[in-house]
Amino acid sequence: MRSKTLTAAPFLAAFALAVLFLAAPARAVEVEQVVSPGGIEAWLVEDHTNPIISMEFSFKGGASLDPEGKTGTANMLAATLDEGAGPFDSKAFRAKLENLSIKISYDAGLDRFSGSFQTLTQNAEEAYELLRLSLSDPRFDEEPLERIRSQIQVGLAREETDPDAIAGRTLWKLWFPDHPYGRPSDGTTESVAAITRDDLEAYRQTELSLDRLKIGVVGDITPEALGQMLDRVFASLPAEGEPIEVAEVAPQNLGETLVIEQDVPQSVVSLGHAGVKRDDPDYYTAYVVNYILGGGGFASRLFEEVREKRGLAYSVYSYLYPFDHAALVLGGTATANERVSESLGLIREEWARMASEGPTAEELQNAKTYLTGSFPLRFSNSPRIAGMLVGMQQEGLGIDYLEKRNSYIEAVTLEEAKRVAAELYKPEEMTVVVVGKPEGIEATRPAPQTGG
Missing domain, CATH: 3.30.830.10 (Metalloenzyme, LuxS/M16 peptidase-like)
Structure with a gap:
């Protein structure tokens, strides 16, 4: 019976906390x-x-x-x-x-x-x-x-x-x-x-x-x-560890396209280039802009152009991926071999359009409304809330971050969004890896070995 109790009780506790946040x-x-x-x-x-x-x-x-x-x-x-x-x-x-x-x-x-x-x-x-x-x-x-x-x-x-x-x-x-x-x-x-x-x-x-x-x-x-x-x-753990000697690094081989042949009916595409770190002053602006491009699921430009209008892929996305020693913008999709070229072309076009034009005022407002309104839904259970507390400490966000977070999103202006979009998205630097038998895609170099 205890295992059943543990299943129900965390749900009730999480529900109570979620109600408070909502x-x-x-x-x-x-x-x-x-x-x-x-x-x-x-x-x-x-x-x-x-x-x-x-x-x-x-x-x-x-x-x-x-x-x-x-x-x-x-x-x-x-x-x-x-x-x-x-x-x-x-x-x-x-x-x-x-x-x-x-x-x-x-x-x-x-x-x-x-x-x-x-x-x-x-x-x-x-x-x-x-x-x-x-x-x-x-x-x-x-x-x-x-x-x-x-x-x-x-x-x-x-x-x-x-x-x-x-x-x-x-x-x-x-x-x-x-x-x-x-x-x-x-x-x-x-x-x-x-x-x-x-x-x-x-x-x-x-x-x-x-x-x-x-x-x-x-x-x-x-x-x-x-x-x-x-x-x-x-308390029994060591007080201090060895110095962490991991170098700051920027992604190399930007702009390359690699094809790894595999006899499958659908190719997988992974792509991206350098991004922004979590402590960058432009992080929240980049976060909102990327939501509009490919991070917003059904609401994103990539979804609209690649799936909704043309039915080229079930999923297409982009997201920010900041690490301690590097930062990336990642994206990807999976589509039929004969449609990879068209899908990748549209992704590049939307990447370039966001860089050249930025979001519209309506897109920006819709993104801010969703991102602030949905924030409490992140607190769906106690472990997730505890994990957020850990993340707040790791990133130096301050103990009052939960109070301030939505204000950071609300503060993003259209002018800032256009500037950051122009600085962040660089379609010419996009590194692309395709696994499958894509038609119409030419590799710019041989793929490296994947062992490590």
């Missing part, structure tokens, strides 16, 4: 800074509507810090931290999580190693201890380690024939050939085979440190109790 997004939910007796900081949205505690946390670094020749180390660590810790082997650890309706999971992105935690308040003490053990005393026993390794390798082997995965890996390796961003964050079958227990432990000890940690908590916990929990769970 009613008065900025004022109804208070974000509080909590500092533990040991000096560990977290941001908290306290809510006692339901007996649920959700926590998201992340360490700066991520897969970009994988050792040379052992890409996939962070990803493999994320998959094994909850496979046994302290006195509990994998089976016993997983059984305790299930029996007590506790969720602990980890994930590794290029710039972040993150964790997710959720528990019923009545099981909080045992949940905190299991979380602490997974972070500070993981076992890395042979059976779960080899099982996870095999699962990762099976997934990687599957991706070797998946057009979307091939297009993505090729594009990133082309852009960042000599940088960690160009390596596949999940690794390769060869690199994953080379990762040892010692590699996982070394990454854990050097990269998961308090000076890189950001924490967001939502739910049935007081600031005082949270402070005690923070010390209990995290």
